[in-house]
Amino acid sequence: MKFSLSGTAAGLVIRANAVELLALRGRRVVAQVRVPIEGKERSHLAEAIRQAVAASGVKPPRLAVAVPAADVLVRFFLMPPLPRAEWDAAIQFEARKYIPFKTDALVWGRHTVELKESHQFEVVFTAIQRHIFQELEAVLAEAEVQPTRMESRSVSLARL
Numbered sequence: 001m002k003f004s005l006s007g008t009a010a011g012l013v014i015r016a017n018a019v020e021l022l023a024l025r026g027r028r029v030v031a032q033v034r035v036p037i038e039g040k041e042r043s044h045l046a047e048a049i050r051q052a053v054a055a056s057g058v059k060p061p062r063l064a065v066a067v068p069a070a071d072v073l074v075r076f077f078l079m080p081p082l083p084r085a086e087w088d089a090a091i092q093f094e095a096r097k098y099i100p101f102k103t104d105a106l107v108w109g110r111h112t113v114e115l116k117e118s119h120q121f122e123v124v125f126t127a128i129q130r131h132i133f134q135e136l137e138a139v140l141a142e143a144e145v146q147p148t149r150m151e152s153r154s155v156s157l158a159r160l
Helices: 042-056 084-095 130-142 153-159
Strands: 008-014 018-025 028-036 062-067 072-079 106-114 121-129 146-152
Touching (some): 008 153, 018 042, 042 130, 062 153, 072 084, 072 146, 084 106, 084 121, 106 130, 121 130, 130 146
Antiparallel strands (some): 072 121
């Protein structure tokens, strides 16, 4: 069975001992696969991902990837009113107060919501250490998967 990605949303969840692939067309599950990871090496994870993709029939393997929450830093904070052009620099500055790494050693993203009544904005800051991100990219490339997004499992669950 093969599925076009058109109209189908597919995601890969990387867990400590297994990978899970879920494909949805609308609200209907069209594929759900769980494959154990048979070792600790990068090649074992890549092989489990390849097996999950093959068993699901999802073609091409363009997947949203949920990474283990333990690898992702998530922080929430409020920021004073600022012009949008200054948000990224201000968020990096503020985030340094809450994270144990330099921001240049991270791959990070943010979600901001402007609060109309106070003119402040809420920030959800997510980051992963650059070397961990690069390792995940290498594993996905080895498994011939193109990630459409990579995010923490908790963020993926909230989005779902």
